[in-house]
Amino acid sequence: MTETLVSYSLIAVYSAMAIYTFAFIMFAVDLARRSAESSDASAASATGLATASAQQASVMQAASSGGTATLTASPASTGDAAVSHSPKSLRIAMALTVIAWVLHVSAVIFRGVAAGRVPWANMFEFTLTATALIVGVFLLVQFWQDLRFLGSFITGFALLALGVGTSSFYVDVVPLPPALQSAWLVIHVFVASLSTGFFALAAGLSVVQLMQSRREAGKALKLRFLDTLPAADRLETLAYRLTVVGFVMWTFTLIAGAVWAERAWGRYWGWDTKEVWTFIIWTIYAGYIHARATRGWRGSRSAWLAIVGFAAVIFNFTVVNLFFKGLHAYSGL
Amino acid sequence: MASTHSSDSEAGDSVTGGDATRPSDHMDAPTPTPESKITQPKLGLAGYGRFFWRQLTSMRTALFLLLLLAVAAIPGSLVPQITSDPNGVIAYRNNYPDTAAILDFFQVFNTYSSVWFSSIYLLLFISLIGCVLPRTKHHFDALRARPPKTPARLSRLQGFTTRTTEADVATTIDSARGLLRSQRYRTELYGDSVSAERGYLRETGNLVFHAALVGVLVTVGIGGGFGYTGQRVVVEGYAFSNSLASYDSFNPGRFFSDDALDPYTVALDSFEPVYEIENQQAIGQAIDFTANVTTTVRGDEPQQSQIKVNEPLSLSGTNLYLLGNGYAPVITVRDADDKVIWSQPTPCLPFDANLGSTCIIKVPDGLDQQIGMLGFLYPTAGTLSSGALASVYPDLVSPVLTLEVYEGDLGLDNGQGTNAYSLNTDSLEQIAGRSSDAETLRLTPGDRLELPNGLGSVELTSIPRFVSLDVHHDPSQLPVLLFAMLLFGGLITSLFVPRRRMWVAATTDASGVTTVEYAALARGDDPNLEAAVADFADKHSQQLRVRVES
Ligand code: HEM
Numbered sequence: 086m087t088e089t090l091v092s093y094s095l096i097a098v099y100s101a102m103a104i105y106t107f108a109f110i111m112f113a114v115d116l117a118r119r120s121a122e123s124s125d126a127s128a129a130s131a132t133g134l135a136t137a138s139a140q141q142a143s144v145m146q147a148a149s150s151g152g153t154a155t156l157t158a159s160p161a162s163t164g165d166a167a168v169s170h171s172p173k174s175l176r177i178a179m180a181l182t183v184i185a186w187v188l189h190v191s192a193v194i195f196r197g198v199a200a201g202r203v204p205w206a207n208m209f210e211f212t213l214t215a216t217a218l219i220v221g222v223f224l225l226v227q228f229w230q231d232l233r234f235l236g237s238f239i240t241g242f243a244l245l246a247l248g249v250g251t252s253s254f255y256v257d258v259v260p261l262p263p264a265l266q267s268a269w270l271v272i273h274v275f276v277a278s279l280s281t282g283f284f285a286l287a288a289g290l291s292v293v294q295l296m297q298s299r300r301e302a303g304k305a306l307k308l309r310f311l312d313t314l315p316a317a318d319r320l321e322t323l324a325y326r327l328t329v330v331g332f333v334m335w336t337f338t339l340i341a342g343a344v345w346a347e348r349a350w351g352r353y354w355g356w357d358t359k360e361v362w363t364f365i366i367w368t369i370y371a372g373y374i375h376a377r378a379t380r381g382w383r384g385s386r387s388a389w390l391a392i393v394g395f396a397a398v399i400f401n402f403t404v405v406n407l408f409f410k411g412l413h414a415y416s417g418l
Numbered sequence: 419m420a421s422t423h424s425s426d427s428e429a430g431d432s433v434t435g436g437d438a439t440r441p442s443d444h445m446d447a448p449t450p451t452p453e454s455k456i457t458q459p460k461l462g463l464a465g466y467g468r469f470f471w472r473q474l475t476s477m478r479t480a481l482f483l484l485l486l487l488a489v490a491a492i493p494g495s496l497v498p499q500i501t502s503d504p505n506g507v508i509a510y511r512n513n514y515p516d517t518a519a520i521l522d523f524f525q526v527f528n529t530y531s532s533v534w535f536s537s538i539y540l541l542l543f544i545s546l547i548g549c550v551l552p553r554t555k556h557h558f559d560a561l562r563a564r565p566p567k568t569p570a571r572l573s574r575l576q577g578f579t580t581r582t583t584e585a586d587v588a589t590t591i592d593s594a595r596g597l598l599r600s601q602r603y604r605t606e607l608y609g610d611s612v613s614a615e616r617g618y619l620r621e622t623g624n625l626v627f628h629a630a631l632v633g634v635l636v637t638v639g640i641g642g643g644f645g646y647t648g649q650r651v652v653v654e655g656y657a658f659s660n661s662l663a664s665y666d667s668f669n670p671g672r673f674f675s676d677d678a679l680d681p682y683t684v685a686l687d688s689f690e691p692v693y694e695i696e697n698q699q700a701i702g703q704a705i706d707f708t709a710n711v712t713t714t715v716r717g718d719e720p721q722q723s724q725i726k727v728n729e730p731l732s733l734s735g736t737n738l739y740l741l742g743n744g745y746a747p748v749i750t751v752r753d754a755d756d757k758v759i760w761s762q763p764t765p766c767l768p769f770d771a772n773l774g775s776t777c778i779i780k781v782p783d784g785l786d787q788q789i790g791m792l793g794f795l796y797p798t799a800g801t802l803s804s805g806a807l808a809s810v811y812p813d814l815v816s817p818v819l820t821l822e823v824y825e826g827d828l829g830l831d832n833g834q835g836t837n838a839y840s841l842n843t844d845s846l847e848q849i850a851g852r853s854s855d856a857e858t859l860r861l862t863p864g865d866r867l868e869l870p871n872g873l874g875s876v877e878l879t880s881i882p883r884f885v886s887l888d889v890h891h892d893p894s895q896l897p898v899l900l901f902a903m904l905l906f907g908g909l910i911t912s913l914f915v916p917r918r919r920m921w922v923a924a925t926t927d928a929s930g931v932t933t934v935e936y937a938a939l940a941r942g943d944d945p946n947l948e949a950a951v952a953d954f955a956d957k958h959s960q961q962l963r964v965r966v967e968s
Contacts, residue, residue: 087697257699257700258697258699259694259697259699259700259703260694260697260700260703260705261705262703262704262705263704263705263706263707263726263727263728264727264728266706266727266728267728322943322945325943326943326945329913329943332909332913333906333909333910333913336905336906336909337906340902340903340905340906343902344899347895348728348729348730349727349728350739350741351647351730351737351739351741351888351890352647352890352892353895353898354638355501355502356494356499356501356502356529356530357502358495361491361492361494361495362495364491365488365491365492365495368484368485368487368488368491369485369488371484372481372484372485372488375477375480375481375484376481377445378444378445378446378477379443379444379445379477379478379481380443380444380445380447380477380478381443381478382478382481383445390485405495409495409496410498410503410506
């Protein structure tokens with residue numbers, strides 16, 4: 086029974102990966118299309134050809150430069166326009182992502198049922214579940230903001246992580262060691278993985294923000310699709326809002342981890358390597374939030390902090406889990 | 419809303435009033451004017467003091483110190499720490515003596531209590547306090563202040579929108595004020611307009627958050643000093659009491675005094691592990707550990723309880739944690755006349771997941787010679803292809819104990835042999851084992867074998883289990899948890915409660931139609947500002963319509 090479910094889970098992951106691959110390609114096609122369209126638009130210098138999101142970008146630019154006329158246009162309505170005018174490649178990419186994600190989630194569920202517990206107790210399972218959460222956050226965030234231009238980043242990331250996870254981290258279903266038998270496993274690890282989803286999106290936005298601000302500064306960047314994306318300070322605001330949500334969850338993870346450590350190891354804080362890195366990440370993001378409120382640090386510098394923060398998250402999950410010695414020795418490898 | 423920053427500077431500090439008590443390099447602080455740079459005040463001693471204080475409490479310094487703290491925490495994760503991995507430190511010192519000397523100089527084995535790490539976080543917290551105190555005062559004042567005057571041109575502000583109504587100006591403004599109040603704005607009338615502000619909770623949350631950080635640090639620092647931790651190995655059938663003498667190791671906090679120990683006793687009745695037997699991938703993996711104990715607190719009846727991993731036992735203000743377990747075979751040594759001279763359990767150190775363990779037995783008195791024995795215990799013995807023994811399952815299915823026997827000087831008098839878990843063989847001679855004539859002794863429970871040279875005999879009497887318990891008393895725990903919850907609550911309010919100002923102004927033209935203007939200003943990140951103004955305008959017009967019609 087367990088074995089059947091485990092193999093269903095694996096079939097589902099591999100199928101999800103195949104479809105993510107096509108989604109990734111379609112998102113890339115969309116970026117190429119954006120490049121083409123924006124050069125058409127500039128050639129004809131006709132605003133009518135520019136995409137809706139380009140209009141949105143210009144609205145935001147006008148807003149930030151103090152224009153008054155466009156201020157009354159609510160960004161929500163431009164956002165709606167962008168959705169209804171969305172081009173075919175993008176719609177296909179999104180549909181593929183949704184299908185892949187449904188398969189991905191069913192892989193998570195099969196694995197959980199097979200194990201008879203939450204499917205995040207070793208590295209393979211963390212990878213499987215955390216990537217599902219990252220893609221899930223990406224999909225859900227679309228109801229709030231059109232961030233589909235991050236699709237190739239997110240699907241590419243999920244593909245890479247799942248590839249490494251299934252090939253290098255795979256372990257069979259084994260029972261939980263006594264230290265992991267706790268309600269905190271359910272909530273501490275879940276919230277940690279969920280916050281990773283927000284940090285991932287924020288990091289993606291920050292990368293685009295850096296490219297965009299170089300372009301806005303008149304530096305020649307050959308990436309013409311940037312014309313169709315929101316302006317740098319709009320990207321920054323979005324990245325900030327996502328980071329802040331991730332940060333609150335990370336704070337919770339830190340506190341919940343301390344409560345659990347008290348139960349399981351007899352002390353709430355002992356500078357175990359994983360604790361150290363969770364603290365480092367927390368501090369970097371606290372720095373990011375401060376940077377946003379500090380003169381001279383808003384803009385590219387704070388964007389770098391968001392990227393460094395996410396890099397630290399990945400480092401914490403990979404290098405620290407695999408190569409650092411500590412009490413959190415649950416990779417199962 | 420694209421950027422609070424640009425809108426603030428554009429709408430002018432006359433509207434926001436700036437935030438005089440925020441650090442001067444805060445985003446919302448008034449932009450420094452060129453004149454202020456030219457007319458530098460003369461710097462006396464006090465002037466320098468004030469200058470440094472302002473530097474220390476600036477946003478830039480806070481940011482710098484935060485990032486520095488993140489970087490400074492890294493080395494401690496790369497190098498074993500004395501507090502969390504003492505054996506790792508010993509191994510490191512042996513393997514890399516030269517690097518270890520350098521690391522010692524920089525206190526890297528103790529990163530998190532090192533001078534440099536401590537200085538960074540202490541500076542950060544001084545900066546924090548210096549930053550938060552004036553803001554707290556300012557915030558108390560702001561809570562009592564009136565919302566600011568309505569700006570002359572609302573059309574330049576965010577979310578600006580207009581509606582028309584047949585109601586007169588007084589009715590319009592009156593109903594706007596009522597509606598604003600019902601949305602928890604504080605309001606103030608200025609001529610034919612109402613000025614409103616809400617979201618003071620945002621700043622309150624921010625201050626609570628930062629203050630709670632200080633609370634956490636202080637309670638950890640002070641409260642932790644009154645606590646203690648003690649480690650003790652207990653064998654099935656034995657008991658220990660909560661007194662200094664009975665601990666194997668004991669770490670008192672700075673302010674600890676002996677009378678903090680409440681002398682209860684804990685007896686280990688039995689220890690019951692459960693190992694996986696069905697799942698082929700995980701045979702022998704531990705799935706449950708239960709220590710059944712009888713506790714006696716002064717003046718009370720003995721009580722039976724359990725200690726499990728993740729479920730410590732609370733007793734007289736301490737917590738008892740189950741952190742390890744293993745086997746403690748009872749070895750009985752008899753002299754040549756068959757007199758028992760030694761019979762007691764020896765806790766053995768497990769070296770693999772199947773509880774293959776090393777046992778050290780030292781018998782200093784009673785035989786012609788001092789003897790030391792180095793044993794290997796295999797709870798379920800199997801034979802490797804090399805012929806060597808190995809443990810293949812952690813439970814006691816077919817246990818085997820092998821003993822190499824040494825005679826000579828155990829070194830107990832000169833202090834060398836005092837570590838119970840190691841045998842110093844410098845002045846010992848092997849009399850049974852690989853490097854002697856006699857073979858290694860091999861015992862299963864109940865077996866009794868002669869020692870070489872007619873010294874006597876050794877018997878494996880039984881194999882009880884032991885547990886290692888950690889006893890912790892930490893009075894800081896509860897206050898730290900409370901501060902952590904305050905911190906979390908403060909964080910959420912400070913990040914998600916929108917702080918905004920809203921204005922409604924009304925004018926009537928000659929034909930009696932009243933035009934109502936609405937606009938707002940965000941203070942801090944406020945994603946829904948424009949929607950909020952439009953929503954308010956709609957609700958307000960509807961209310962006015964109802965009034966006019968009734
Ligand atoms: C232990 C060090 C510190 C940590 C971990 C920390 C963390 C944070 C966090 C997470 C926030 C965002 C949440 C909120 O608004 O409450 C924040 C905001 C803020 N912090 Fe700190 N902080 C620290 C020290 C300081 C210091 C020393 C200052 C003053 C120089 C300061 C000034 C501020 C200000 C003004 C804000 C509001 C930012 C805004 O307007 O958006 N903080 N801090």
